[in-house]
Amino acid sequence: MADVPVNAPEHCPGTTSEQAGKSASCQGCPNQKLCASGATKAPDPAIAEIGQKLSTVKHKILVLSGKGGVGKSTFSAHLAHALASDSSKEVALLDVDICGPSIPRIMGLEGEQVHQSGSGWSPVYVEDNLAVMSVGFLLSSPDDAVIWRGPKKNGMIKQFLRDVDWGELDYLIIDTPPGTSDEHLSVVQYLSSTHVDGAVIITTPQEVSLQDVRKEIRFCQKVTLPIIGVVENMSGFVCPKCKNTSLIFPPTSGGAEQMCTDLNLPLLGKVPLDPRIARSCDEGKSFLNEIPDSPAAEVYQRIVQSKC
Structure with missing residues (x-):
């Protein structure tokens, strides 16, 4: 899998390609000389280490959204809760939203801290079979701002994937920030030596989100x-x-259903807006456990049963 720079042209061959810096699409790219020199082609040794570390994780699922505020972290948290409702499954939720870590609050773990052990960082547990890791556990206060450039964010993601003692897992859910930037490229690159089931993409019905x-x-x-x-x-x-x-x-353009039809993608489900979901997240409780017979909870369960 070629590593594509953030500011790459449309048909970038990727920094690890033999054509890096040489193809027609490289003309005018600010990274052209660097790519052509071969300076970017040495594989990061952490990639192999992460592949080995995550070899005991059966399923890896990324949760993505192009836009902020569409409920991506809420979905990630409740997907983890739904999977962990089967006590025979070991589930972990990794929050790589470095600048806006909301998972600790949603999971009811604000104030918790990460502990170091001989085998690496120990994640924080919600239940015996549901572990969580977030940069929010490393901050002195939930109100602290994380003001980091790309390399430091990438280094933290590398540590989360390589140095956390995940143990044997059935599912690792990775909650990402909005967009298609440093964090997303880093996660894809670092997971390139291990099998990833794929991405679940979250949207709302409006065209501006689509x-x-x-x-x-x-x-x-x-x-x-x-x-x-x-x-x-x-x-x-x-x-x-x-x-x-x-x-x-x-929806003014047919919503996610029409988009999925146009792009030949599966529509996993439509989660209705329920104010009780927001309240549960604010209180750090599982909406699925609090109100299991709600229409929204039923949609979550159908998604899990059909695809996970």
Whole structure:
């Protein structure tokens, strides 16, 4: 898998390609001389180390979204809760949103700290079979700002994948920040020596969200990351009392369903907007455990049963 620079042209061959810095698409690229010199072609030894470290993890799933605020971390957290509801499964949730780590709050783990052991960093456990790791555990306060450039972010992601004592896992869910930038390229590169099931892409029904999601889909195709499917979040508001559905964010271009049809991608499900989900996240509780018979919880369970 070729490592594609953040500011690469549309048809970049990747820094590890024999054509790096030499192909027609490299003309005018700010990285051309560096790529052509071969300085970027030496493989990072951490890639092999991470492959060995994660060899005991059966399934690895990335959760992506092109746009912020679409409920990606909420989905990641509840996907982990849903998988861990089977007590025979070992599940872990890795938060690589370095600048906006919301997973500790959503999982009810604010104030927890990471401990060092002989085998590496020990993750924080929500349940006996559900582990969590986030940069939020390394901050002195939830209000601390992480003001890091790309290399330091990439170094932290490398540590999370290589130095955390994950143990034997059935599922590792990786929650990523919005966009297609340093963190995403780093995760894909560092996981290149191990099998990744693919990405679940989160969107909302509006065209402004779908626009960014199409970019995310293009990113996955460019770095050869399989796409498990798309989830449309906030897909209508279900009144907790009367159960009627209202379209708070009406789709103007057919929503995720039409996009998936156009791009030949699976639509995994449409999660309705339920204010109780936000309340559960604020309180650090599992919405699936709190209100298991809600329409949103039923959609989560169908997604897990059909694809995981």
